[in-house]
Amino acid sequence: MERNTSNFGAHAGNTVDASQLMNGFGLEIQSLVPELTEKEQRNIITYYELNKAHAPEYQEEALKEFQDHPVWGPIISGMSMEMMEAQNKYNELLQEAAIYKKDWLPYLKHLVEQGAVYARMGVNFKDWVEVVLLARKYFVRMLEKDHPTDAEMVLNCTQGMNHLTDIALYAIGESYVIEEKKKVEQKRQEYTHLLEVKNTQLVDFCNIVSHNLRAPLANIMMLIDFIDHNDDEEEKKEVFTKIRPVVNHLSEVFNELVESVQVRQDTDVRSSKLELEKFLKKTLQGFEAQIQSYKADIKYDFTEAPEVIFPPKYLDSLFTNLISNALKYKSPDRKPVITLKSEKTADGVILSVADNGLGIDLNMHKHNLFKIRKVFHKHPDAKGFGLFMVKTQVEAMRGNIWVESTPGTGSTFFVEFKNETDV
């Protein structure tokens, strides 16, 4: 009844690239090739020939037996007779090469491939074992019925069947091991990537604490030290007035840091489908005065990808920061033109915000552009928090942000939104 285990061969629509599947696993397959004694070889042949002789009637009976099986039933009924016959024929060819010519590898590879197909369909290895055990019982029953007097033949034949189906089961089991390994490897790669991202964020964060929190603290220490070691009351007073602004600054940086940490840990933040045009118009209302006084021209084309999946709060922050930057760093020589465009990608949307402003020298500032409290222009409003926050928010949603720029010509910021952002 070995036939039954492999009858449920490659399923409709599931094609497997054998070379891809075997890649890297050749050794495992090789190790499945059985070393048979002469007696085992004889028994297997006895079984195989008997089974082949009775194939049509056995098969019909066997199909009845399995049609109600919760897992195999639907699979069998999903296959046409022609398909099943073609598969049986192919299987038979490979089995014969294995049994008579000891050419096991093609047959074993075939089994491993089939196992992989079913593994991916969600069939458990347990179901394979079950179907083989059922088939064995059924075959012995038929054998005893057809050959009631020849006990030795029945025994030899049963042993041959058990042996051959064991070999097949091991091969199918191997495909489950391979599939499992692949899954583990994939998970491992995902986690490694996640760890790398987290580590970069952590290093960034340490740098921020080191640079941005320690600086005002050091100032306070120096100011107080000076007051302590000086007698001139006037001078003391003057130095004393410097303390409060530093404390305010410290508190500001501290709050920004807390805010950025909250974004990273904001598991409650939910994405929804957002209309870019609607959001942009809302954001532009806040810039109306600036746009009018600069005579800024703001164009947009969201026809290709009118929506993104993103938290509303973050999209608001993104538009606000990018528009505000584009206006803030406008060129003194021309009126500002800001062009927004959205494009579809395989798994999301890329939004670009282009301006004709001062531009950024990326050779010098590439590494610092999105960092906290980094400014690149001698501009009184430059604070260096906006882009840092936008990057934090975009990355928290598994997106990306980058910039292309030519000094004196303008900058284009790109934001990549991923379709599935829920972690």
Added chain:
Amino acid sequence: MKEVNNLALVDDDSVFVFITSKIIKQSNMVRNLQVFENGMDALTFLKENPDKHDLLPDIILLDLSMPIMDGWQFLDEYAKLNIRKTITIYICSSSISPGDLNKAKSINAVSEYIIKPISKEKIVEIIHRCHTRNGGRHLSN
């Protein structure tokens, strides 16, 4: 008694510049205090005066985190300059990150990494050191 002609602060932090200037003036050891808001301003000054030893700083206190051009970028550019005067550069930063400290060690031009806050004693010490190295000549007032 002035021991050093020119000391340059390269730092965008106005409070640090304010208080450090006060300390340096009080010490009465430096003739000229030069302040540059960022690496670019300092670099431009050095480039414009490569041979004017009396204008070039003897000591630079260099901050790392600055706009326009930060301390590291300044050091990169400084290495390309052809200045014959010995300028002692101290990094003076609030960063305590091991990455920054190690990077500073790898740069020849940097004499020492001073972690802010900088004390009056430390300032006096580096001026003395520079003065001694210059042969202990007292600069005439």
